[in-house]
Amino acid sequence: MAHDLKNRTQDVLNLENEDKTFEHFQFQSPILEGLKVNGYQVPSPIQVSALPYTLAGLDVLVQSKSGTGKTLVYVLSALSSIDVESNELQGLLIAPTREIAVQGAQTMLEIGGHLSKLKASTFIGGMSVEEDKLKLKKCHMAFGSPGRVKQLIEEGVMNVSQLKVFILDEADKLCEKSFKEDLSWIMRTLPEIHQTLALSATFPNSLENTLISKLKNPTHVRLGQDCQVLLGVNQFVLESPSHGLVKKVVDYKFESLLKLISNVSFEQCIVFCNYSLRARAICDKLNDRGWPAIFLAGMQEQKDRLNSLKDLKTFRCRIVLTTDLSARGIDARHVNFVINFDVPSQGTTYLHRIGRAGRYGSKGIALTIASKGDEMKNVSNIAKSTNSDVRVTDDPESDLWNVTFNDLNALQQGESQNECLKGACQDSRKEKSPSVESIPSLKKDSDCSSQPKISAKVKKRPSKPKKSPPREKEDNISISKETMDYLEQKDKEFEECLNDINESTKNMSLETILSKTVTGELFPHRPKINKEPNIAFSQEVKPEPSSLLFSSTSTSCPMDDNYNQWIHLWKRHQIQHQQYLNYMLQCQGILP
Structure with a gap:
């Protein structure tokens, strides 16, 4: 098992024995050496259960608790199917966040480190497209976010015609509305004969039905259904x-x-x-x-x-x-x-x-x-x-x-x-x-009573002199419930849109972004909120808004019609807009 932990809970240990080793799966010697060097001694239960199906080339849905070793399932499966003597792209992983994609690539390079010709790279938004084109000239396994992978395939830079294995990490998140369209487009470009692996800690019934329609007679390997929380x-x-x-x-x-x-x-x-x-x-x-x-x-x-x-x-x-x-x-x-x-x-x-x-x-x-x-x-x-x-x-x-x-x-x-x-x-x-x-009516895990390993407390640095900037009295500010809900909704929209924005506008000038946003070409799918929320302050406190977008005579909420423009400009003119943004969010408690 990874990291050679001495004390582990039964949801990781309950299938481990001398007969269940990585040698049992007949991996190549360089792969076994990579497992040994990185501290992987014996497979976890989900690895023992899923690897026989994934190594056989079947489409598989893998469900297990977080932290039980699902990443190693797809890494070992992909390494076993890749021919490092060929320069063709043979494996592709899609992840909902860039960090998961980067982490997956790092794990593959660690385990496959003794395969001298192995090339694995990440293709994510926020990075140079030109660098991606260079990396794709010789890449066996690609790890990417949906938006960037779609862009590279559309431009004819990423060739998926020789793909052998297609992997969906955190599949439940990828099938949500924000990723579903790009994911479906990517899957339509894949060759007819390929293997698909979908992995997640949670698989709602609706998601399982969605994936089954896209996969070829998939096998569902499921562990930890009764208790989805790690026992430790x-x-x-x-x-x-x-x-x-x-x-x-x-x-x-x-x-x-x-x-x-x-x-x-x-x-x-x-x-x-x-x-x-x-x-x-x-x-x-x-x-x-x-x-x-x-x-x-x-x-x-x-x-x-x-x-x-x-x-x-x-x-x-x-x-x-x-x-x-x-x-x-x-x-x-x-x-x-x-x-x-x-x-x-x-x-x-x-x-x-x-x-x-x-x-x-x-x-x-x-x-x-x-x-x-x-x-x-x-x-x-x-x-x-x-x-x-x-x-x-x-x-x-x-x-x-x-x-x-x-x-x-x-x-x-x-x-x-x-x-x-x-x-x-x-x-x-x-x-x-x-x-x-x-909390009443909840069950106890039988192994939670064992004492954990305790590490040293964090050492606190010497305190800096406390700053006490003048602030308005909170009790004198009154914000409507409608405004609070509105700003919280906008903050969530900002978080969801940011990844798409980074990828869609990477090579655009500011003028192009603004013109395409105003005409609705850039984000035509985003519904607008036409109703202006009731923003009512019980005292006269007027921040200094950006003269470019927010004028004191504006009759609409500054985060409404100009919202998409605000996102792009905020990234390029943070100082200019931060005073206004901080004020709005401080009033709602979103920003302390």
């Missing part, structure tokens, strides 16, 4: 005070975050936010408080994203602030603490987030900071829908590694279910030991 991940929820102003809620959560990272021992910690701007602002605040942290999100330039990913994977940082960009497919072996600063909107997103900890059977902690009321109810609903054992803790200043199920059982006695959910409101300092309660 202990899950907690910490209740935070609620408030009418979102900014106040964010401030309360930030104080809880500081207590958690100060008291919980961890090697690396990933903090997930629902908004990229919020993640960046919290990252800046942590650094100002003396906590070394980095930022990773879709709003970054591609070079910065890859540098942040490299720092995460090579253990050059201890705390990462990110969005759901990092929730899927990112394999960082030192991450053993995941914090949901914002409650995810779906159970599948929750599973992918907490799957960054406890990888390959190691121990990890996943904690969600939830405001009292609706957010706590959402966490309870997510726990029930994912069959997760989530426990409520009211003590952010305890080391959660030391919490055992003996504490849990003792606290459950004599408490009602409602009291159990409300227990986080109590003052934890009255208790000598951590106070922990279980």
